[in-house]
Amino acid sequence: MSGGGGGPAAGFSYQKFVHFALEQARLRTTLVPHPSQEKFKSVKANENNTIVNALSFNASRIRLLRSLTIEQKNSVQVLDFAGFSEPEYDLPIFCANAFTSPARSIVVLDLNPLYDTTERKDYREKYYKNLMHLIHKYSELLPWGGKITSESLRFFSPVVVWTIFEPTEANHQVLYSAFMDYYKVWLELVDEAVRETSKEKIDLNREAQHKYLTWRAEKDPGYPLLKKLLGESLAKDLVDEFLFEGVSALGTKSFLDYFPEYTRDDGTVNKKRSMIGKSFETRPWDARGEFVGVAEEG
Template sequence: MSDSRQSSLDPIQLEGWRWAPFLDQAIAQLLPMQPTAYPIEQTYLHKHNTGGSKTRPFSATTETWGCSTEKLRQVRAACVEAGSAASVLNLVMNPRTSYDLPFFGADLVTLPNGHLIALDLQPALKSDATHTEHVWSRLTPLFERWRRELPDGGPIPEEAQPFFSPCFLWTRLPLGDEGDALIEKAVMPAYLDYLHLYLDLVKEATSVSSDREQNLLSGQRKYTAYRSEKDPARGMLGRFHGPEWTENFIHGVLFDLE
C-alpha cells in the first residue's frame, strides 16, 4: 500500500499478512457501533523500511487501524508484516472511563520460532469486585473450554499479574501444519468468543458516577503506563523502524492515555 493512506479507518492491505481474517472479524463486529476514525498521524498509519545485515535482511511494513465509538475511547490494531521475520496483530480496545469495562486485548504473533497467542479481557481495577466479577463469571467458561484445546504458554512475570485477568489465554504454537490447524480449530473460535463477550459487555454498559470514573481513570493510567514501559514489541519495531519512531509510536499511539 502506498504512503497516501489518510484515515485510520482505511482497510489494512499488507500482502501475505496471516492475521487479516482476525482483524476483519473485529471490524465487522464494530461496524454496528458506528465507529469514527481515531486521530493518528500519517507516519504511524503506514511505515515501511528495509534494512538489516546480509545474514538478517528485512523488509517490514507497519500499519495502524483505529476507531472510536460511543463507549470505546480507542480501538486500535497495530499490524506488522515482515515476511519470515514477523507477522503481528496487536489489537486493544480501550473503554471510555465513564463505563465500567475492562480492556480487550489480543496479541497474535508469528516469529521464526513459532506463534505466540494471547487473549484477555484485562482489568483496570483487578481487586475491585464490582469491576471484575460480572466479567469473570461469563469469561471463565470460555477460558476453561479453550485452554483445554491449546498448550499452556508458561508463567507470566509476577509484576505483570495485576494487569491480566484469571482468564488470560496464553499459548505458544509451532510453525507448520500443526500450528496452522490449531489456529483454525481453536485460536480463531476462542478469539471470537472473547471478542463477542467483550462487545456484549460494551453494549450492556451504563455510565458511572464521576467518582467511579476517576477510579477507573486511575486504573487505566496504571495499566497504560505498565504496558508502554514493558511493550514486548519495542525491540522488533526498533529494529524495523528505528528507536525514535518506535518510542513515539508506543507512547503516542499504542498507549496514548499517558
Template structure:
C-alpha cells in the same frame, strides 16, 4: 497500532494473494529446474478482516480515530543477504462513545515475523475492562495472548466481567494450554480468563486461536452494549487511576519496543508508543481528551 473518513465503513484489508512463478525449462544436461519460492502465509489478515466486519455490524456509531502522521503505514528493509526482507507495519484506529480508542498494529515480515496487536480502550466513564489480543508468529512458533484486562480485582468486578467468560475460557484452554512463565509484575493486569499459549503449528492458530479470538471479541462487545456510564466521583477517580496505571505499564514494558527500534529507529518507535499505541496520558496533558469528573 487508523481510519478512513468518519461514518464510513471500515476498510477491510484483503488477504494477500501470491502467484507461483512459472517453471524454467530443464537444460540439455538434465539438471532439475530451480524451485519456485514458497508463498508466505498471511496468518493474521483473516483475524483483522473478521474483526472489522464485526465492529461494523455491532457498533453502528463507529467513527475514525485520528492517527498521527507517519504511523498509518511504515516499512523497512531488514536483514542481509538471503535473509533480507521487507517489514511493514499498518495501523488502524476507531472510536465510539463508549470506546475511547480501538486500535490495531499489523506487522508483516514474511517468514520471520507476523504480528497482530489489537486493543480496545473504554472511555473513562465506563468500568469496562480492556480488550487485548497480542498474536505473534516467529520462526520457532507462535505467542498467543487474549484477555479482557480488568480495571479492578474485586469480587463484584469479577462476577460482572470474568465469570460470564469462564466457560468460554475453559473450552478454549483445552486446545490452547498455558504458555508457561509470565512476568509476575504483569499478573495484576490480567484476568482469570487470560488465554496465554505457545502453539507450534500454524493450523492451531488458524483454527483454535481464531475461534477463541472470535468468542472473546463478541463477548467483549456484549459487555460494551450493556455498559452504563459511571457517575459518582469516587468511582470515576478509581477508573482513571486504574486506566492510567495500565497504560503506563504497557508503554514502559511494551515487548514490541525492541522490534520497532530495530526496524524503524528510536524516534519513530517512542513516538508511536506514546503518541498512538498508549496515548491517553498525552491526550489528557494536551487537553485533547477531557476525562469525566
C-alpha cells in the same frame, strides 16, 4: 498443543483477525478514525520485506480501538489489537497480542481487568463470573504457556489465554476462533455497559486505565522489534501516541508514581523484566476465577 495437520502456516496473516474485529464493531456502532491514525497509518519499516499496518478508531463508548500488524515475508508476523472504553465505563480492556515466527507462536488473549480481580472481588463477580466458559472452552486447546512472572500477571484476568504453540494452520485456526469468541463477548459488554454518573468513579476509571497504559507503554515487549524496524524515535512515538494513546492525556502520573518499587537509586526506572522474582508454571486461577496460584522462586 498438537500440530493437528498441515505444517507451518504458509502465508498466514493476522490481517484476518483485524478485518473480523472491525467488521463486527461496524455491525454495532459507527467507527470514526482516531486522530492517531493519520500520523501512523502510513508508517514504513526500514526493511523492504516488512509491512506495517496501523489503524485506530473511536466510537460510542469506545475511547480507542486500534490494531498494529507487522508482516515479514516468510518470517515474523505480529498482531497487537486492543480496545479501550471511555472512562465513564469500568469495562475490561480487550487485548490480543501475538508474535509468530517460523518456529512458534506466542500469544496473550484477554479481557484485561481495569481493577485487580484478586483485590476487587466485586469487579471479578461483575465481569468474569459469567465469562469463565471462555477459558473452559480453550484451556486445553490453547494450554498455559509455561512460567510467567507475577509482574506479568498483574493486569491479567482469570480468563486470560497465555500460550505458546507450533505455528500450524490448524493451531492458528483455533486461535482465530478464540479471538472471535473473546472479541464478541467484549463487544457485548460494551453494548450492555451502564454509563457511570459519579465523577469520583469516572475519575477512578480514568486513573485505572491510565495506570494500565503507563505500565504497558513502559513494559511493551515488542518495543525492541519496533525500534529495529522503525528507529528509536518513531518506535517511541508509536508506543506512546498510538499503541497506548492516552498515556499523556488521561493522567499526569508517571510510571514510578504508580510503581515506585521500580525506582533505582539514581531515580530512573529499573528495566529488569521482573522485580518480584516469582513465577507461575500453571494457570493460577481455579474454575470459578479465584486466584489460587502458588508462586515459585525465579
